[in-house]
Amino acid sequence: MNTESIAYGLPRLNEPAPAFSAKTTHGDRTLADYKGKWLILFSHPADFTPVCTTEFMGFARNHDKFKSMNCELLGLSIDSIFAHLAWVRSIKQNFDVDIPFPIIEDLKMEVARAYGMIHPGAADTQAVRATFFIDPNGVLRAMVYYPMSNGRSINEFVRLLEALQTSDKYGVATPEAWCPGDKAIVPPPKTVEAMNERIAEGPKQGMEVTDWYFSKKSV
Structure with a gap:
């Protein structure tokens, strides 16, 4: 039995997403800051890793598409702000891709634990590839988990957001x-x-x- 999961609980669909307050590469952010907008909160195991780099570039390339759908992006890993800033700069230098969205510093793993991003079977000190869709009312609408070894499809997240918004509207x-x-x-x-x-x-x-x-x- 995973007592750690029981102690911290796991987020559940169609219930309020866990509130958070965190430092990011774009300043302090809270869940309340995104009220009235969709939010995709996503974690990655670590900065300066190749799979994560491809994912961040994928999110960056679709940033304008998400914005046009009233959706903000917010990354997270258990790394420092300084590591995030250096990695963002490295991506720009090596791939000429700007990362336009904030990245949470989660050294104490507070947000990662609240959202069930820590899976001891995968890694005790890194967040797995977890993605959370939070609607404009702060309700958690979808969760997607990927293994440490395999990158996510950002196109699928665009499609899923379009599907969620279509279901709500019609x-x-x-x-x-x-x-x-x-x-x-x-x-x-x-x-x-x-x-x-x-x-x-x-x-x-x-x-x-x-x-x-x-x-x-x-x-």
Whole structure:
């Protein structure tokens, strides 16, 4: 039994994200600073590591896309501000990529523990590759964990954010590999009357009705 996880707890979907106050490469930041915006909070094992470097460049290249979707980015590792600054400078010098988002200094592992980023089976003193989607109301909407050895797909995070925002706006779900422009899934009916109405009237309402529980529509 992992008593450390029990002691600190783990964040849970559709509940308020753990509050934090931290020093970053762009000054002090708190979770409350992002109220009214989406926030993607993501951790990396360590500065000056090759896989993390590719991920940070991927986030940087998609920074404007996230901004256009009312989403801010916030990185984290258990390194000092000075290490973060030196690494950001190194990325600029070696790859000509600017890192436009803040990186949290988490030497005491306070944020990492609050968000369940420390997995002793992977490393006792480093945060695993964890990514958290927090909505404008401060609610945790998605969590994605990757192993230390493998980099994340930033394009997938763009797609997931688009899917979450589409579900919120239209009250729909999204199927596997959904992308903007694809049809979304309409929630299934919950009564016999609604089921019969879906089968009879769904196509007239612009739905693609495969069966009573499986219908799609354009959004």
